[in-house]
Amino acid sequence: MSSTSAADAKTWLPNDKWLLGVVLAVITFWLFAQTLLNVIPGISGQLGVEKTLANLSVSITSLFSGIFVVVAGGLADRLGRAKILYAGLWLSILGSLVIALTPEGLGSLTSGMLLGGRAIQGLSAACIMPASMALVKSFYEGKARQRALSFWSIGSWGGSGFCSLFGGLMATSFLGWRSIFWISIAVALLSLWLLKGTPESKAGSQEQRGFDWTGLAFFIIMLVSVNVYISQGPRIGWLSWVGLGLLAVFVASGLIFLWTEKHRRHPFVNLDLFSNRTFTGATLSNLLLNGAAGTLIVSLGLVQSAAGMTSLQSGLLTLGYLVAVLATIRVGEKLLQRFGPKKPMLWGTLITGSGILLCSMTFVYIEQYIVLSVIGFTLFGIGLGFYATPSIDAALSNVPDNQAGAAAGLYKMASSLGNAIGVAISAALYVAGQKADIELIQSWGIFIGRQDNVALRFGGAIGLLFNVLIVLIAFAAVAFTVPSQKQQKQIPEPAQEVAPPALGN
Template sequence: MKMGYKGTDRMIAGIVFGVITFWLFAQAIVNVGPAVQADLGIPLDTRNIAVSLTALFSGLFIVSAGGLADKTGRKKIAYLGFVLSIIGSSCLVLSQGAVLLIAGRIIQGLSAACIMPSTIALMNAYFEGKARQRALSFWSIGSRGGGGIASFAGGAIASSFGWRGIFVFSIIFAALGMILLWATPESKRDSDEPFHFDFAGLSIFIVTMVALNIFINFGAAFGWTSGRTLGLLATILIGFAAFVKVERNKHNALLDFKLFRSKPYAGAAASNFLLNAVAGTLIVANTYAQVGRGFTAFQSGMLSLGYLVAVLAMIRVGEKILQRVGARKPMQWGASITTAGIAMMGLTFLPDLTYT
């Protein structure tokens, strides 16, 4: 480790605050979606687009932000993420309509793209062995536990201070994260190799994912057999094929498909995809609980308490299991449990008490 004990603890706390502020704006808006829609007087489709934009822009730029962090400095990109988080959350606090709401969500997505890879890279840079496993456990508490924390806290904050209060807290958490990371030395990749950014791959990826987002959100409104919907579908299929072709022939590819030839890597990617899918199902479940079942924001937040308790309890337990049996079995168990949980959330025909 490159820092003393107190320094590492401050760094870990700052990183956890940074990851949680991502979840405060990414996940908590789910609990207050109906209130945001009613307060701003926006259509349902616009609200759904605003909710999804953060994840979309985070996914679009997270790989490139990670590469930039390795080249220019991980702390520097983490700080950029904190600043973008504050700007994006401020847009939501001040919003009076769709414009600032959508702008804020886009900026918050860019913030997440900066914060997530740079903070985990800082953990890897300054810790090794069991100390790294401990540090990554705390990162996971902020990341995975943050979903449950934000869902519950978002409902509680909204009930007391209104939905804008969530993003005031997000600003506070981002500011605290910046203060705690202040003394952390800069970290970057030790390499003289020039950094070449894959603009072609990123451009194709952006067009494809934006088309997919529009297709999912507006396909039914356009009509599934309409020219616009079929055009979007063609764009998605052609974009995906072009992306695979371009990336396979590039040395500095945005996504190196050769990595997926490794079964452990492919399995880890699939497990992580399932874990992130939980966030998507929580969005649907929270919206359904409020719109379909008449729950308040606080009540729907309470539904995530079981998820929160399980995540916080099992992260450190999982760390010990990992040390004892290795990574493969815990990933298999986790993927199976996640699949069963998502399947059970789809049983919406059950009565209120049984479903919840």
């Protein structure tokens, strides 16, 4: 495969077969890897692993994806986006194979293979997401790019919407839960075949540069410390010495990271990308809307605990979300073409917030809440469908081609970290709210029906209203940063020297 510059790669005309390969690459993570969130309670006992380790196996994938997605984006700019995409697919095959072959009841071998496979899947996602987005930017222009990004979003948002139902169905079928990962291997192989012959696309500068190991090290310390603090806060104590120590490590490592990146000639993360308000607004709002995934864990957990619904029954409440997001992603593309990115992004965040607000009405009878949550999750899907393509287009259209991989990496890092942090905070608030004074809550006369589960319902309302709040912040971020014009000015490239990729000395 010959290497070409990003400009030369644009002369190659991709077809729908190639685009299908990209979509299949994306869903190897969002559809298959994410199914473990729903099936791990059922298979942890079968494998003989402790609950804490099982929960870690769920979160470690997003953690590895969030940490290394920027690294992979920078490598895609420097080494080649097609190479990194292929590498991601092979990592997906390897990770799925390790999980599918994980033995039962063999102690450390079982634990090691489960965690190792999940970590590899996280690295796979870190490679696939920015490389595939950067290739779409390189190979498509104008409306064709917007159409391609819509299909990319279908693979991402649609896959995430379907993973819980798909995982539950496969795990309870005669094929068993391991079939999820064998199918994932088959899909990755098909994607590799469809993507065969993709011309290489790199950043304009091919100058050899060292790797910014210092920036990466403090970046990892910063993210790991804050993730441990949020996820383990209820156990270790939010204001305990351990908790405060983790916060101190997070702040110190974050400041050192920022100082390091500002003073590096070729930093690990090119902070200059955030000098463009449109890219900043699209990335920040993306982080916040992904953080609203906490709605799922609180609302579905609430109906299971307070109303005795099964996981399958509660999962069916989100069916409207899946249908809506798949049906409206192309609508968001058309709105982008007519109005530019700002209006559909604003409409999308408002509709999403309205849907979550309906899910927050935990004070009604269960029959009424089921109706409200079905409508709410459907609105959630419609809002994300409106938002998805305009947001990605706003982010990628406003960066130069030689930084497309790094920019896509930052954008997708926001997705992974927003999801992880939002879920953790929502769950923590859900638990904390249950410790409120029940007699005081009952004295308000708001919660009707059964009174023995008022604590659960109040905690659920607190956790869900937090998600309404972060969606409102996302609305403000879009309103103040994304311009109304259909065309935005890209970050200018230096006149004398091509801007360096995100990885460097």
